[in-house]
Amino acid sequence: MESVDKRKFTRFQASDNAFVAFNGERKRVAQISDISLGGLSISYSGEKIADDELRSVDIYLSDNGFRLSDIGCSVIYDAKNGSNGSNGKGAFRCGLCFAPLETENRNKLKDFLKNHAIAPVTALLSKPRTGPRVREKAMALFADFLLLTIAFYGMQLVKRGGFELPALYRDLFGVFFLSWLIVSLVMKKYSRIFRRPFSESLVLLVKSNAAITFMVSFSVVLWTGLATVSRAQTFGVCAAFFLLEVIGFSLYYLFIGRRANGRQISRTEDKKTSLTISYPLMLIDAALVFAAFMAMNYVKRGSFSIPPQYDQAIFVMYGLWLISYFVVQKFDTRHFKTSYLAAIGHCLKATVFMGATLAVLIFAFRLFYYSRLQLFGTLGVFLLFELGIYYLYYLYSRYGKLEKDIETAAEVREILERQEADKETEGRTSGEERRCRVREPVETKLDHALEFFNPRLFDFIRETIDLPRVERRYTSVLSTSEIDDVEALDANGYRLLINLHKTNDVRWFNRYFLQVHSKLKNRGFFIGKAHTIGTHKRHYKQKYPSVIAKVFYAADFIWSRAFPKLPYTKKLYFAITKGRNRLVSKAEVFGRLYFCGFKVVADVEIDNSLYFVAQKVRKPATSKNPTFGPLVLLNRRGFAGQNITVYKFRTMYPYSEFLQEYVYENNNLESGGKFKNDFRVTDWGKYMRSTWLDELPMLYNWLKGDLKLFGVRPLSHQYLGLYSDELRELRKKVMPGLIPPFYADLPKTLPEIIESELRYIKSYMRSPVRTQLSYLWNSGQNIIMKGSRSN
Secondary structure, eight states, X not given: OOOOOOOSSOOEEEOTTEEEEETTOSSSEEEEEEEXXXXXEEEEESSOOOGGGOSEEEEEETTSSOEEEEEEEEEEEEEXXXXXXXXXXXXXXXXXXXXXXXXXXXXXXXXXXXXXXXXXXXXXXXXXXXXXXXXXXXXXXXXXXXXXHHHHHHHHHHHHSSSOOOHHHHHHHHHHHHHHHHHXXXXXXXXXXXXXXXXXXXXXHHHHHHHHHHHHHHHHHHOGGGTTSOHHXXXXXXXXXXXXXXXXXXXXXXXXXXXXXXXXXXXXOOOOOOOOBOHHHHHHHHHHXXXXXXXXXXXXXXXXXXXXXXXXXXXXXXXXXXXXXHHHOTTBGGGGGTOHHHHHHHHHHHHHHHHHHHXXXXXXXXXXXXXXXXXXXXXXXXXXXXXXXXXXXXXXXXXXXXOOOOOSHHHHHHHHHHSOSOSOOXXXXXXXXXXXXXXXXXXXXXXXXXXXXXXXXXXXXXXHSOGGGXXXXXXXXXXXXXXXXXXXXXXXXXXXXXXXXXGGGOSOHHHHHHHHHHHEEEEEEEEEEEOBHHHHHHHHHHHSOHHHHHHHHHHHHIXXXXXXXXXXXXXXXXXXXXXXXXXXXXXXXXXXXXXXXXEEEEEEXXXXXXEEEEEEOSOOOSSOOOOOXXXXXXXXXXXXXXXXXXXXXXXXXXXXXXXXXXXXXXXXXXTTSOBTTOTTBOHXXXXXXXXXXXXXXXXXXXXXXXXXXXXXXXXXXXXHXXXXXXXXXXXXXXOOEEEOTHHHHOOOSHHHHHHHXXXXXXXXXXXXXXHHHHHHHXXXXXXXXXOOOOO
């Protein structure tokens, strides 16, 4: 009595190189016996698998790049197989049921069943795989060759009234025979056609005959001696052969195949998921067709000028390109989720299809006056272009989709909720720990560690930090760009943490700084390194002549600074570089440190690298978000001391708003009340400030009624702290303005600015109209006639 498989999904025997690994590790692997869309069975020897080893499995091929990871599963049975394994401990067979699969994993599993499974288990149970199968293949091969011979000589009889073949057609018969043999072997025609349902077998016949037609046409086009063969006879042989095969297989299936394979089960298929087409990739690919055609035109003729009738060839190329898309679906983004070879494999198929169809058209319509070198060379160059573009897109699709950095106060709060706010406070040590502690200052060890790296760095650290009070066991020296390496540090906390690798290579700056923050004790120090815009510019100036340095720096600035910031190029940059060597400003690095709860206590440039010492002084910012983009929103004090939002164009580097404290402590005021040598201001920001372009958005505040045309500047809370109590109180009684009284009397120092504003406010409160007209007239003269500016 024959066994019948009543499972929901058809099971297929897996190839010998198919294995599973448990829980994402290859410490324990097992060979796959059979597999379906619903689950699989495995054979293994040795110790019985523990229950906790079967939460998930990875399916992979030992000699292939295929891998299907983290497939949830549950055990259906796990029983001894009755025989001992290779190590004498016993052999087992285990059945696993898959958890519901995501669309991507389900598609990859279907691909595995289609390309790497041997046969349905039911067919293997019902039919032996020895003797008769070999004889069946041999008989099918002979019968198929006989049908090809009948088709060829039959068309010879119809066309020429006899069976005698001229030399030209004997060569054509040889081409047919080789094409038929190659297609049959490559497509495994005779091992697959008898194991499939009738409809699928007919599809296989259609594909194999189409391939033969393509190969014969291609041979005729490239072999000049066959250019004169009859088109009707050649295509007639292809049609007659296909018709004879269909009739022959139908008779076989009707009288033999149905009884032999009455239990044939079609592969269970779900509804096809909708395509996810990459339209940018399609547009780029279309441009590559034209680029390849023009490149071959130049190779052929030494000019980009297209000869007559070749404009039609371009339209033919685009028509074949469009048809190949529908046949192969090479722009489906799901191809890139498997592997680069899977994605480029569809390009290769599409190019072969285009070449074969082009050969058929040339032969069918006698288009031999076209240069075959140019037409088929275009396809070759096109494929080479695609190899490069598809590789970039593969990197983009795999690595360009970045997890975003922590950029808002809400995200910081979420991170802090997962961490202990203060793991240890100063002096919280048990009596037992005090008795067991042996103090070992880090100074000597750190000196030895940095001796070969850079002795100047150790001198800088020793001058900034009281090293004799820092113990060695509370110090860690790293050289890494991976956040995971910082996360792996002891959670008890450090007094001193040094990373000698440049911050530019870290993928997410804020995540990195927050992780360092969580590893430090209160008031602990973090020493880091960065290549800034300033140090990078000096590096080029020292290494190259002036003109070359400017060119190289400009190109590097666009790639390493602009590309990581722009929405679309950002993903491409991270896909190619993995985020390394980004160009950052000193202001942005320091601003991010302040945002993440640090205070920069010292910095120095050594060998065109910026080293900084940052101290953990507070919790990361949880109430203020950093600003990005060309427009900044500034929190200022308005009428009656109320907070207003002032709009300006950005003139400073990102995160500069968190450096107010640092700038107040390290920069003196210059003429006009601005900070001297404010490193937060960009080069183009200085120009915008000198021309007042940065203040154009403040016209919106004027329209809203937050500001008037002439009045005191709207100032931040920190800057107001520099003013006297009297002036702060008077400022609450007047509305700020676009044009300040500074331009009327041009004060030089902060006390003079304070005195200037006091005079204006008191005058305004006595006579508002007269004061406004007077100050506007004086300011206009100074601005227009004298060119006065507040830089």
